[in-house]
Amino acid sequence: MSGAADRPLTTDESDAMPLIFEKSRAGRRGLAIPNPGLPVPAVPAHLARKSAPRLPELAEPEVVRHFTKLSTRNFGIDSGFYPLGSCTMKYNPRVNERLVGLPGFRDIHPLAEDESVQGALELEWNLQEILRAVTGLDAVSLQPAAGSQGELTGLLVMKAYFESKGEGAQRRKIVIPDTAHGTNPASVAMTGFELTPVKTDARGNIDIEDLRGKVDENTAGLMLTNPSTLGLFDENISEIREIFRAVGALMYYDGANLNAVVGISRPGDMGFDVVHINLHKTFSQPHGGGGPGGGPIAVRDILEPFLPAPTVVRDGEAFRLEHDRPQSIGRVRGYSGPFGVFVRSYAFMRAWGPALREMSEVAVLNANYMRVRLQGAYDLPYDRLCMHEFVLSARNLKKEYGITATDVAKRLMDFGYHPPTVYFPLVVPEALMIEPTESEAKETLDAFCDVMLEIAREAADDPEVLKTAPHFRPVTRLDEVRAAKEPIVRFGFGS
């Protein structure tokens, strides 16, 4: 016992954690496979595996410990405040995890006949109805696997629409503001459109004069996040709508920031023709360390014929998948979409009901409260009421003390917070993008703001403590340049 009390409880936090392959010992195993006691047919020699893959060999208890240990070196919304701007890190209700595990959901096969999965189809149909109400649009495809695939799907739908009108060759340009997520221009490139960038004005809205000069009869449409990645609602949205309507172009709504406006302003009413909804943001599908997500799209009636197949339709009391859609762009992924994501998001929507509006109201209240507490200590490049998030700049700290947004982010870890999104959007230098969501208590917001103010003071008084942060994580700052220069992307097994 001697000395044990003096040692920190998690000594191994300060040591490098072994890889599961380094814990492997030949002959151990973690799962027994039923042996049917039948002869195994031979595989032709030239098609048979010659040397066994070096999978780890561990007994079950060690597998459980390995992954439990890894989990303690991670941080989720369950662990604490996670104000990662643009990602909407909100509470994920535990009941949803129980519901998604119901055998009636978990064990149904995607190619089962419609009559044996009526409950699943009813759930999907109900989800579509809620998404129609939230977006103010007419028809929904649940298929896209994530927001970026929703973008790709929506752009292909727009393309098919113009082709059906004989304008496919003419409508080449998609207008995107400089504040957009990188997915927008990447999706434009992947769907064969051309990118037309447009500037942001001093209030954080699209620069209308710049826009006017860039929209013409060769424009297929606009892609806009509203509120923008600056957390600001574009005050000129009606004027923007008229500019695109006047030339017969369409408008695409990147729903990444929908958490600001559910029940308050509908993209369909803003003039948008296609919307993707990030179910893992606004509707609480857990982010899973980087997925799964869900990126359904909703469209105006003129675009419905082009939606991916299959779609979920209702005939009286029965539901079915409709595959026969002659003008459809086709399939963008397997089956009818990520069903487990639908179960969780639908459950989340049903827990709120029409009070989803209050969800957005509180998200916006929380963000504005933090904004007023932090502006002053940090630069606020766009001094307006924000929506569900806001963007600060550490440029004042950089200029005066050489402290960057990265330093602030790393120091926040010392206080047990996940940092905000940094260096995005690109139009703000040393950006710190903060999104509290509706989930947080005022005490949490206050405690975080107190720490942010303390860090700003430290920048002046003790900049070294910021530059060397984090101090209490399993690793200190990692050499990302080295990782990219000589990539090691798999274990080498000692070779």
Add this chain to the structure above:
Amino acid sequence: MSFLSLTDADREAMLAAIGVSSIAELFRDIPADVRYAGPLDVLPALSEAELTRHMEELAAKNVVDEVTFLGAGVYDHYVSAVVDSVLQRGEFLTAYTPYQPEMSQGVLQAIFEYQTVICELTGMDVSNASGYDGQTVAADACFVARAATGRSKIVVTEATNPQVRETLVTYARGFGMEVVVVPHEGGVTDPARVREAAEDAAIVIFQQPNFFGCLEAAPDLAAAAKDAGALACAHVDLISLGVLEAPGNYGCDLAIGEGQSAGNYVSYGGPHYGFLAASSEHIRRLPGRIVGQTVDQTGKRGFVLTLQTREQHIRREKATSNITTNQTLLALAGLVHLSLLGPQGLRETGEACMALAGYAKEQLAARGIEPLFPEQTTFKEFAVKLGRDARDAVRSARATGLNPGLPLGRVYPGYDDALLIAVTEKRTVADIDRLVEVLAA
């Protein structure tokens, strides 16, 4: 609302601090003509108990209490309780993409281990952190191939999962690529026809075992692709790779597939994970996240998202894909599952499937139900000729609580009397005897 902490007093204090008099005033930047006046027209709110009852009622409308031989790309393999338990760790479940590595070493190391496992299974050098599913990774592979070869033709075998082919056609329209399908002959693909079609092609995609469950002459298909200067891409089932050769060991440039069979429930088609692995020369063309090993300031090993200059948040329209959110949690399930299996368990799983499928094939033949492609070797799935409409056969079998498989005519016109039967290690000899009785009846 039990998900909200703010009290009325909190709200008043916060509004006062902001300097507005009401919540409504926070939204004054939204022009009046785009504000939504009405109450949200959605189904009413439910308490947790009511929600549970409602969801249980929906779940009860789905049929699950049957013995199933339905596969066709999504398979009823066993998932260990350990997988469920690890995935419910809140630190994994409720985290996001590890942009801040010091805060995320757990998931970064797990992805690094996942990448290693995928490389080991496929015999490739590099793997990304996952794609959406087995369909979209095929499109991702084409994007890599276009960049690598400067060519725009996609060749895919007809015996590749129809949903993969359909997804390719959709994506190809956006990529400005064309899709050419090489028909099967007797359940497998002739390498000579692949060589012919592969002229000027960027990529040749084939499935091993193919959609009919048959083993292709995979090394010859890969060689045909390479001979034409196209990338060879095998779409494989992870569960088969304990007994079947790894694509990297027969010359493939890319190996892709649906990861569901390793560690994910069937779950009505998702969420699952797609995997994409490549030879090292394509590392900078890969889509999606990649985790790399590095050191911290004290020289200690650590992991980071790496080669990010490929990605959309840096490269924007010049990125290798638009992917951000992928399928990390499902890939983690795959890693846990494969770690439990180890090389021995993986091999035994493959052998159990083959043994049971072989038994089923034999017993069916003994009752006059012959394989559709009698010449071919199969893995865990095979097609049979029923001599009657397979849809009818499925209907009558299901009335007895047994789902015998996929009527092949649903996806391959002209095969209306054929049934595709999948046998996983979860089935028993007794289950198969029942299948035989039901189909032979």
